[in-house]
Amino acid sequence: MKITSRFTIAIHSMLCIAYYSEEYKVTSTFIASSVNVNPVIIRRILGKLKKANLIHIKSGSGGSTLAKPTNSISLLDIFHAVTSIDEGLFNFHTNPCQACPIGQNIHRVLDDTLHEFTLLLEQYLSQIMLSQLEDKLHQSIANYT
Amino acid sequence: MKITSRFTIAIHSMLCIAYYSEEYKVTSTFIASSVNVNPVIIRRILGKLKKANLIHIKSGSGGSTLAKPTNSISLLDIFHAVTSIDEGLFNFHTNPCQACPIGQNIHRVLDDTLHEFTLLLEQYLSQIMLSQLEDKLHQSIANYT
DNA sequence: CTAGATGTAACAAGAATAGTTACAACTAAA
DNA sequence: TTTAGTTGTAACTATTCTTGTTACATCTAG
Numbered sequence: 001m002k003i004t005s006r007f008t009i010a011i012h013s014m015l016c017i018a019y020y021s022e023e024y025k026v027t028s029t030f031i032a033s034s035v036n037v038n039p040v041i042i043r044r045i046l047g048k049l050k051k052a053n054l055i056h057i058k059s060g061s062g063g064s065t066l067a068k069p070t071n072s073i074s075l076l077d078i079f080h081a082v083t084s085i086d087e088g089l090f091n092f093h094t095n096p097c098q099a100c101p102i103g104q105n106i107h108r109v110l111d112d113t114l115h116e117f118t119l120l121l122e123q124y125l126s127q128i129m130l131s132q133l134e135d136k137l138h139q140s141i142a143n144y145t
Numbered sequence: 146m147k148i149t150s151r152f153t154i155a156i157h158s159m160l161c162i163a164y165y166s167e168e169y170k171v172t173s174t175f176i177a178s179s180v181n182v183n184p185v186i187i188r189r190i191l192g193k194l195k196k197a198n199l200i201h202i203k204s205g206s207g208g209s210t211l212a213k214p215t216n217s218i219s220l221l222d223i224f225h226a227v228t229s230i231d232e233g234l235f236n237f238h239t240n241p242c243q244a245c246p247i248g249q250n251i252h253r254v255l256d257d258t259l260h261e262f263t264l265l266l267e268q269y270l271s272q273i274m275l276s277q278l279e280d281k282l283h284q285s286i287a288n289y290t
Numbered sequence: 291c292t293a294g295a296t297g298t299a300a301c302a303a304g305a306a307t308a309g310t311t312a313c314a315a316c317t318a319a320a
Numbered sequence: 321t322t323t324a325g326t327t328g329t330a331a332c333t334a335t336t337c338t339t340g341t342t343a344c345a346t347c348t349a350g
Contacts, residue, residue, distance in 0.1 A: 001228050002306090003146050004338065005236035008255060012238070015247050015254070027295065034245040035238055038340060043296065060348030062295035075258075083146050091150035091307085093157070093180055100179040102160050105285035109160070109278050110153060113220075117269055124265055133254050140250035147337095149307070172326065183309060188327065205317030207326040236338085 006082040009035055010045050011133065014078060017055060017064050018134055025063035045082060052081035070134050076125035089118045151227040154180055155190050156278065159223060162200060162209050163279055170208035190227060197226035215279050221270035234263045 016031050024030070028046060032039040046064055049055045054073055057064045066073070092110075096103035161176050169175070173191060177184040191209055194200045199218055202209045211218070237255075241248035 001146075001148050001230060001234075002338095003235045005238050006338085008235060008237050008251075008259075011255065012241065012247065012251050015251070019247060025295095029295085034242050034248045036240045036242050036248065037238060040298090040342090041340070043298090047297070057296075058348085059296055060294090060346080061350095062348090085146060089146075089148055090153060091147045092153050093150050093182060095181045096157065097179050097181050101286050101290065102157065102164060102282065103179045103181065105282055105289065106153075106157050106160070108285040108289070109281045110156065113273060113278070114153075117266075120269055121262070121266060124262055128258060133258070136254045137247065137250055140253040141246050144250065144253070147307095151307085174326085184326095185311090185329090186309070188329085192328070202327075203317085204327055205315080205325090206319090207317090 004083055006045055006048075007079055009037065009041070010049060010078050010082045011075070011130075013042060013045060014049070014054070014066070014073070014130055015133060015137055017066055018070050018130065019137070021063070021065045025061075026065075027062045028064075031064075048081045049078070052077065054078065054081060069131070071129050071131035073130040074126045075128045075130075076122055078130075079125050085118075088114075089121075090114050149228055151190055151193075152224055154182065154186070155194060155223050155227045156220070156275075158187060158190060159194070159199070159211070159218070159275055160278060160282055162211055163215050163275065164282070166208070166210045170206075171210075172207045173209075176209075193226045194223070197222065199223065199226060214276070216274050216276035218275040219271045220273045220275075221267055223275075224270050230263070233259075234266070235259050 012035050013031050016034055017026050020026050020030075028039045028042040031046075032042045035042065046055065046057060050057050053067055054077060055064050056067050092107075096106050098104050157180050158176050161179055162171050165171050165175075173184045173187040176191075177187045180187065191200065191202060195202050198212055199222060200209050201212050237252075241251050243249050
């Protein structure tokens with residue numbers, strides 16, 4: 001059980017755009033060299049971020065910009081943009097035996113708890129704004145260079 | 146990103162053992178028919194639960210029993226028994242570019258937040274005891290049969 | 291017109307999950 | 321002591337997801 005690196009790459013990409021896009025044209029190749037992966041990986045992720053209305057991409061001439069200020073983009077927005085947990089976070093065994101009292105009731109026993117768990121995780125991510133990471137980035141740059 | 150069904154199957158299995166093991170011999174085949182999967186799947190999961198000291202298994206003659214009272218077994222215990230998040234919950238892109246201020250600092254920016262996320266997840270699961278699910282199970286059986 | 295981008299398709303390799311059959315080893319009971 | 325029923329595990333398959341690659345049609349600013 002691993003959360004795809006698309007998530008951290010997406011955050012990295014958003015920070016790149018936030019940091020550079022006023023001065024430079026931030027292309028997929030540019031981000032790719034900062035993240036250090038193939039540009040196509042970045043394009044696929046940027047495509048998802050665009051679909052989620054988090055960034056604008058200039059087609060043809062190239063370059064991405066943020067669609068909103070960083071204090072109104074949460075990690076949950078980014079998470080949802082690049083991962084799909086539509087049908088729930090948990091793989092649940094299908095067809096438990098209905099003749100057994102446990103098989104019959106396992107969903108009633110677990111569904112609430114697992115759903116609450118999912119909500120908690122989403123709530124945490126929704127409270128962290130890109131602007132906070134931006135601040136940390138500026139601090140780190142100031143302290144470690 | 147899905148959490149393996151081993152987790153819900155493990156919970157189901159633990160509830161089976163809790164519910165039946167005083168009266169009956171709870172074998173992998175028995176649990177398998179309640180969960181409705183191949184007995185080998187169950188044996189593999191029971192093996193992990195045993196390694197985590199959550200159950201005892203009688204080899205040869207067969208049958209499993211809980212190693213502790215249900216109010217001292219948490220969902221986190223079960224979760225850790227059947228999934229491995231040893232090297233972190235997140236796949237992080239390796240080798241970000243050190244020449245770029247963002248690539249250079251991305252770990253300083255993200256590590257704390259992602260670690261806190263993991264802790265939150267573990268904390269939630271650690272607070273839910275098998276006994277609570279047992280209670281829910283008894284309630285469900287009383288109400289829906 | 292063209293150089294440099296984007297958006298995608300197509301493909302491949304690798305890992306994890308989920309499932310199966312088969313079988314050696316163990317143990318309780320007939 | 322044999323035997324029936326279990327456990328533990330190996331070996332294999334299929335499927336899905338992730339990550340990565342090359343290739344190329346399409347777009348656009350200069």
